[in-house]
Amino acid sequence: MRQRILQLRKRIKEEKPLIHCITNPISIHDCANVILAVGARPIMAEHPAEVADITASAGALMLNLGNITDARIESMKRSMRTAMENKIPVLLDLVGVACSDLRLDLARELLRIGHPAVLKGNMSELLAVSGLPSHAIGIDAGVEDALTEENIDGVSEVLKAFSRNNQAIVLATGKQDFVTDGERVVLVQNGSAALSGITGTGCMVGALTAAFLPGCEDNIAKEMTDSIEAGVWSGVEMELNGRSGNYLAAAVLGTALMGIAGEEAEKISRGPGSFQVNLLDEIYGVSDRQLLDLLKIEIY
């Protein structure tokens, strides 16, 4: 996994894929900047009459339900259709589905239209979309829903089943980030409480993960073959848009990079203002050596 995420980061820097984001105006600027910081190219087009063309030319599509509008609802449906037709990987960020039936219904409709590679949210949002009770406060996760040593086995079973049912990577953010492909679970333990002191860090994790999706494409078949030969493939084969594959590494890299950058930025910041600036610098500047030395993941 460690070598895999370094290769993925290098590949995106080299290939600079176009990442189409339809997202909320609160964090749209931050999302564009983190995509640039890892070497990819953001485009934030959202007019319903143009999004199909833009999606068709992109390497990945990010749909973020924050601050939803009628225009973006229509655009997301159109882009999801185009992404499926063109075999473009999609990350769906379920912002607010635990506090708004409009967004929950939209998420379900998008899941009927298409097949995201990654389903992302905080723990309350993922419980809500899985059809379970949740305790969100607005777009924030409720403390009752946080991952703990006591509930981790139960939560893992729920989110692994949700991943298998949707044949998507599930990424739940929080103090620890939880990533699963339906078989394996990766806990990413990097991070800083300062990340919850500025808005949009969850959206930025979505944007980073979306930026890494195109880098998983050609390597998927090879990664699976290598794993089978090495006897370590865990058995789950995902049919994503007609390809077999697994975008687990993109989600682990997206969350780990945010977590490590948050830890490093916190050391040199005076408060949320300088933290925000330093966070972007760290996402841009963290070296491979730092990534390897600071990465804290557990794989089950």
Ligand SMILES: Nc1ncnc2c1ncn2[C@@H]1O[C@H](COP(=O)(O)OP(=O)(O)OP(=O)(O)O)[C@@H](O)[C@H]1O
């Ligand atoms: N208390 C914490 N300690 C360490 N890391 C944290 C903490 N809170 C959040 N993070 C990190 O911040 C990032 C965003 O996660 P969070 O769950 O806060 O997203 P969110 O609620 O969707 O955020 P937003 O709504 O602001 O976009 C993740 O990388 C997560 O690991």
Ligand SMILES: Cc1ncsc1CCO
């Ligand atoms: C504050 C806020 N409201 C809708 S989206 C958003 C950014 C963090 O998700």
